[in-house]
Amino acid sequence: MILMSGKDCSNYIKEEIKKELNNINNKLKLVVIRVGEDAASKVYINSKKKACESFNIDFEEIVYPDNITDDILINKINELNNDTKVTGILLQLPIPNHLNKDKIINTIDYKKDVDGLTTINIGKLNNNEKSIIPCTALGIINMLKYYEVNLEGSNVVIVGRSNLVGKPLIPLLLKNNATVTVCHSKTKDLKSHLLNADIIICAVGKKHLITKDMVNSGAVIIDVGINRIDGKLYGDVDFDNVKDIASKITPVPGGVGVMTVTSLISNIIECYKLQM
Amino acid sequence: MILMSGKDCSNYIKEEIKKELNNINNKLKLVVIRVGEDAASKVYINSKKKACESFNIDFEEIVYPDNITDDILINKINELNNDTKVTGILLQLPIPNHLNKDKIINTIDYKKDVDGLTTINIGKLNNNEKSIIPCTALGIINMLKYYEVNLEGSNVVIVGRSNLVGKPLIPLLLKNNATVTVCHSKTKDLKSHLLNADIIICAVGKKHLITKDMVNSGAVIIDVGINRIDGKLYGDVDFDNVKDIASKITPVPGGVGVMTVTSLISNIIECYKLQM
Numbered sequence: 001m002i003l004m005s006g007k008d009c010s011n012y013i014k015e016e017i018k019k020e021l022n023n024i025n026n027k028l029k030l031v032v033i034r035v036g037e038d039a040a041s042k043v044y045i046n047s048k049k050k051a052c053e054s055f056n057i058d059f060e061e062i063v064y065p066d067n068i069t070d071d072i073l074i075n076k077i078n079e080l081n082n083d084t085k086v087t088g089i090l091l092q093l094p095i096p097n098h099l100n101k102d103k104i105i106n107t108i109d110y111k112k113d114v115d116g117l118t119t120i121n122i123g124k125l126n127n128n129e130k131s132i133i134p135c136t137a138l139g140i141i142n143m144l145k146y147y148e149v150n151l152e153g154s155n156v157v158i159v160g161r162s163n164l165v166g167k168p169l170i171p172l173l174l175k176n177n178a179t180v181t182v183c184h185s186k187t188k189d190l191k192s193h194l195l196n197a198d199i200i201i202c203a204v205g206k207k208h209l210i211t212k213d214m215v216n217s218g219a220v221i222i223d224v225g226i227n228r229i230d231g232k233l234y235g236d237v238d239f240d241n242v243k244d245i246a247s248k249i250t251p252v253p254g255g256v257g258v259m260t261v262t263s264l265i266s267n268i269i270e271c272y273k274l275q276m
Numbered sequence: 277m278i279l280m281s282g283k284d285c286s287n288y289i290k291e292e293i294k295k296e297l298n299n300i301n302n303k304l305k306l307v308v309i310r311v312g313e314d315a316a317s318k319v320y321i322n323s324k325k326k327a328c329e330s331f332n333i334d335f336e337e338i339v340y341p342d343n344i345t346d347d348i349l350i351n352k353i354n355e356l357n358n359d360t361k362v363t364g365i366l367l368q369l370p371i372p373n374h375l376n377k378d379k380i381i382n383t384i385d386y387k388k389d390v391d392g393l394t395t396i397n398i399g400k401l402n403n404n405e406k407s408i409i410p411c412t413a414l415g416i417i418n419m420l421k422y423y424e425v426n427l428e429g430s431n432v433v434i435v436g437r438s439n440l441v442g443k444p445l446i447p448l449l450l451k452n453n454a455t456v457t458v459c460h461s462k463t464k465d466l467k468s469h470l471l472n473a474d475i476i477i478c479a480v481g482k483k484h485l486i487t488k489d490m491v492n493s494g495a496v497i498i499d500v501g502i503n504r505i506d507g508k509l510y511g512d513v514d515f516d517n518v519k520d521i522a523s524k525i526t527p528v529p530g531g532v533g534v535m536t537v538t539s540l541i542s543n544i545i546e547c548y549k550l551q552m
Contacts, residue, residue: 102405123399126443129378153464161450167402170446170458174437177462179469182446186453188429193455196468 002248006258009146013262020269028087028268029058031080035095036066051261070100074107081109088114088268111274114267126171132267137168139259140222149220151176157197159183165203165224208238215242221249224256278524282534285422289538296545304363304544305334307356311371312342327537346376350383357385364390364544387550390543402447408543413444415535416498423524425496427452433469435459436479441500484514491518497525500532
């Protein structure tokens with residue numbers, strides 16, 4: 001069994017990023033917009049800040065109170081769209097329910113949309129055009145490539161159909177000639193689908209949803225779940241028992257999660273290139 | 277076995293369309309742009325023209341020679357975008373290779389994009405937002421609903437990953453809580469996937485690709501293929517032999533093909549509503 005290390009893959013991508021940054025004369029800048037005081041959001045933003053700093057990319061966080069209006073956010077985003085010093089704009093999710101999330105996200109210029117969540121980037125991705133790819137999905141594809149997992153002709157089963165992971169993976173995997181199955185909470189017999197899989201990508205958020213009896217011997221397992229229970233982190237996969245029959249598997253923590261922030265830096269560079 | 281008739285379903289949808297049109301006071305208008313003298317394109321455009329006329333929708337065809345430039349097409353589309361008398365704009369495909377197809381299609385205002393092929397409509401469809409849905413994919417979903425085929429929890433296998441049929445069906449089927457598998461030319465063992473399917477949707481363009489031994493007893497079969505050989509039409513499914521084990525099946529001709537033009541009329545109305 002090969003342990004697919006997010007750190008090792010991430011270090012490789014970081015070297016690529018450094019080479020790219022060496023060829024860029026301008027200073028890049030990421031602006032993160034946070035609404036409210038969500039504790040998890042603060043942790044995520046802090047890791048994004050650190051990543052930017054480690055690459056000498058400028059970082060700014062703009063914080064609004066929970067009771068902010070759509071208009072104020074939209075005006076600010078328009079201002080950032082027009083600011084040539086700003087390379088990327090990230091609206092940290094979740095935002096309060098009274099806000100029009102789709103409208104606010106779609107105010108972001110798709111060329112500055114480092115999360116790849118605007119309608120235009122989703123459309124381009126699904127139309128096989130060059131686009132900014134949501135960070136976690138990009139991290140997964142990079143990890144599969146780094147660990148030389150064959151996608152062409154492989155049966156890939158995605159569990160979970162979120163906008164951040166499951167859905168953007170579909171066109172990415174199809175482009176690589178994989179046969180793609182998307183399972184979710186309404187799937188009748190998850191086990192029978194998983195037993196047909198050469199590659200399983202699980203992004204549900206349910207501790208140890210996938211057990212040893214559900215996995216084909218030799219399968220490749222990407223575990224995107226991060227479930228915090230009593231202060232400990234668990235994946236969606238019962239790692240300890242599944243690892244012995246998988247050919248390659250990501251740990252939690254230390255797997256896909258590590259890739260996501262690195263993908264963000266890649267996306268800032270992609271945004272810069274689109275703007276040039 | 278129930279024969280799923282495109283005509284019967286289409287007649288039902290046409291009654292719905294008539295009711296909708298009764299509530300619309302303005303005259304609707306479709307403009308079709310054709311480049312070159314492709315014989316099949318002329319046949320398709322003629323059936324679109326007839327359908328519009330039967331609903332008292334204005335129809336205009338603009339024809340350009342093969343050697344037209346991107347700029348002339350783009351200028352014309354911009355003119356049509358700004359013409360309040362024009363409800364829908366359709367660029368008949370294929371167009372010559374020297375033209376920038378993506379750029380030309382994306383010039384069409386997404387609110388007049390009756391084919392649902394602009395990046396914005398693709399993005400909206402894949403983001404579960406209201407959008408204009410490509411006609412054949414819309415026709416298939418309407419047919420499944422008309423014949424009361426249960427999608428929730430069903431295993432649907434799509435064969436073919438085209439922008440017109442396979443790809444737009446993915447978000448539509450996921451939205452209906454189906455488990456979706458996408459097979460294509462690089463799929464290793466098509467038969468094993470098909471034998472797991474409650475519903476098969478085949479859009480490949482290969483006569484009798486799907487034979488009796490590849491189909492589960494009781495499966496629902498949607499045959500999107502239209503293969504003309506020696507003047508006769510064949511589907512992608514070996515209808516004569518498969519029909520006895522399928523629970524519901526579309527014929528070719530007389531199945532999905534009939535739905536597509538009716539979907540176009542539905543889309544013209546959807547465009548009108550978006551513009552209001």
